Amino acid sequence: MASIAAEMPIASIGRREARIAWLLAAPAITLLFLFILLPTLAVVILGFTDFELGYGGFRFVGFENYAELISDRTFRRSLSNTAIYTAIVTPVSIVLALAIAMLIEAETRARAFFRTVYFLPVASLLVAMATVWQFLFHPTIGPINTFFAQFGITGPNWLGASGTVLYGLSIIGIWQSVGFNMVLFLAGLTAIPRELYAAAEVDGARSWFDRFRLVTWPMLGPTTLFVTTISIINSVKVFETVKTLTEGGPNKASEVLLFTIYQEGFVYLRVGYASAMTVVFLAILVVLMFLQYRVLDRKVHYA
Amino acid sequence: MSVLSLDNITKSFAGNAILNGVSLEAGQGEFIALVGPSGCGKSTLLRIVAGLDHADSGEIAIGGRNVSSLAAADRNIAMVFQSYALYPHLTAGQNIAVPLAMRRLTAAQRLPFIGDFLPGQRQIRADIQRQVREMAASLKIDHLLDRKPGQMSGGQRQRVALARAMVRRPSVFLMDEPLSNLDANLRVHARGEIVELHRRAGVPTLYVTHDQSEALSMADRVAVMIGGTLLQLAPPQEIYDDPAHIEVARFLGQPRINVLETRMDATGLVRFGALTLAVETAPPSERRVLIGVRPEFVRLRPGTDGILRARIERTEFLGSEVIIHARLDAIGETIVARIAPADAATLSTGMPVSVEIEPSRMMLFATTGERLRAKTVAIASSRERAHG
């Protein structure tokens, strides 16, 4: 084998390397086409059809689905609910995670214990823990309202009232995602060179807040951007808690994007219409990623 | 008058002593190099002076004022770090302005947006800008003011770090291996620049380095620290020619000093080759002593007629000099000689040679490392001995 290779001209050695590369990559390429590219393309095409599962044929309807989406009150409700949920969960979970990470970083005792505790929800089955939260939120027998009752306050019917259901779900969402953000911030904090803090102290940064503004916050820029993007995307993808606890109710007050798509596509089997919704969902993700890579990325990398 | 004084600083970490009672005084405009192998405690000492670490005991005074309990920000010291520690998100100009803004603007005035509307800050900011530009001009980095550290070379970053340290007119200057991240050519050039800047600033400077040539070439006085103890503090020539401790002698000088063990008789006389040395204050019980000779004072001559005979094992040609390793017949130890290429022409590997040592350049040390003062009492000519 080696002697053959030695006699081969350079060009054919290169060709041989390329052929091996193709062979090694072939399974991945095939599956990538089969399970990602093709279905994505299909979703875009289906979005222009009136395809319904169970009926044989379908026809192209142009932008009819999208026109319907604009006037679909459930869809609009679902978009705005998703936006509200994201607007609550993302900032709160980031600020909390950063605060906890900084407290843990400064703490000398029991660091591993605290890290474990705050991270525990990330490793827990969300559907199961949502069930526990449902009990905690129970209007009459739930510990939260029982706790309030001791101070004479009548707690709300958290998940049962249209006014509070999104806040209830947001609390679960925050509880679940803080640990994930926290470990990323912890990694970001450890990567800050200690000499920068020393320089800040010598330069006259007396208070904790001065050092935070001069060193910690700017140095965490890339981490914060990444955590923000991930948090927004994960919030937009909220589904488990809604499906488990509220089924979009009461009164569509917790209808969110993925749940609406799920209902339309897999319960009412209106595949064409649900595909159009999916395209909107994909477009939101694309815009978010574009913002991260093109616009904000330049502001947080200093090289 | 001493501007900076350290009195009996001790520090230990997790039961290990890092500093064992270090005392040091620096006068106005004095440049002191703290030198020692890595882990000797020199950087810890510097951080304690800066206020970034706290000593277990001891006192630090700047300009006669005890600053031991003050935070780093209140000591009016400047420090240049090994990695330069420039803020990567700020331009060079903004970096240089940080120490001024931190001291002269109030916390409220420094707030983003809100601070811009507070009275008085505009005047102060303009003033800071003027100082930054002056500083940059004097270091010839005015063209870099709008660049971020990531867009600068190592040498440029080092100058910005120096500018940031000098702009506040500190009362003490601290430098922690500021040249170790530069390439060799730039490093030699930067030495001269730092000395020049130091002269202009006129404040005492503590300069930490592990590079002996930096210490010897730049400092007014060199402090050698080994294992947390300050062994000697003296001008470069003195510390090289007249080390107070064998570790100081070993640390300074390239190639390293030759150390040979010999014995002292009951009357305090040490005989080595043709020499007889009398120890002035002999340690009472110990009979063993160490002899130190720098390689440049060892001479080799072809032939076997000398009292100290050796055989050449290896020669290293270095251009301007030749390093020769020879094994002494009598004790089997290797002795290193540094000689001019012209004198080495007659020597080659495997050749038997006679070894001669300049008597005045021999130093005696106790086995514990302290220097033993001695004087030469007799020199026997090698030929006489050989014939007699």
Added chain:
Amino acid sequence: MTAHSLAFGRILRFGLLSLGALIFLAPYIFMISTAGKAQSEIFSSSLSLIPEQWSFAENFTKALSRVSMPTLLMNGVIVCALIFIVQVVVAIPCAYAMAKLKFRAARSMMVLVMLGLLVPIHATALPLYVAFDRLSVLNSYTALVAPFSISVFAIFLFLQFFRAIPDDLIHAARLDGMSEPGIVARVIVPNAWPAITAFAIFSVVAHWNDLFWPLVVVSNQDFATPPLGLLYFRAAEAGDDYGALMAATLIITLPLVAAFLIAQKRFVEGITMTGLKG
């Protein structure tokens, strides 16, 4: 800054962290406590954590009798293991080819991978569901595993990791006469363990917890994964039998939480590594 204010700061910091920890642990505490309470006691809505009479046995019996817990957990293990193994076997050779071999498609592959990172299962679910329906493979392990057989994230992660492996190592292996697949198996994989463990944790956590896809393709308890099984259990338990419900959540949550507690350092490292690379 005096010693006094330092001590106060420390106490405040420790207090804040402890209070937060208590809030974060509260769901687990109430889960365990409620799983041991009788129905009547739960409805007395007291905040007491210790059950007056221990009903753990009763609640766990109920939880185990309604839905076959062993089947659920077994399904979870099988599905997660299959997904992880296929993902790694497919992704590692591809990532190696992209990182270390010269071939013209490498650049366009990179574009595909970046695009693939954008597309979650939720976006491809509809056509895949239609196709699986046509092929009559709904309600099967195939349906649960197939869409995740390709993980562009795995390719991306391994690619980053392989680029850091020195070329000299691979050149040395070639000079020693190894074939390219041999290099992957005997040089790359042994050196990639940190990345593989990190990805294993990421993949298992994601698929053990996933509800969306199993909900779409499985309508039969025999193939239900833990989250889906719990959903069935909730449906069957229409009333407010929180004792049994908490017992069931406890059983289903425990495996992954136990795994996390045993290997928590690796878990956090794994999530950090996959998080920051991704």
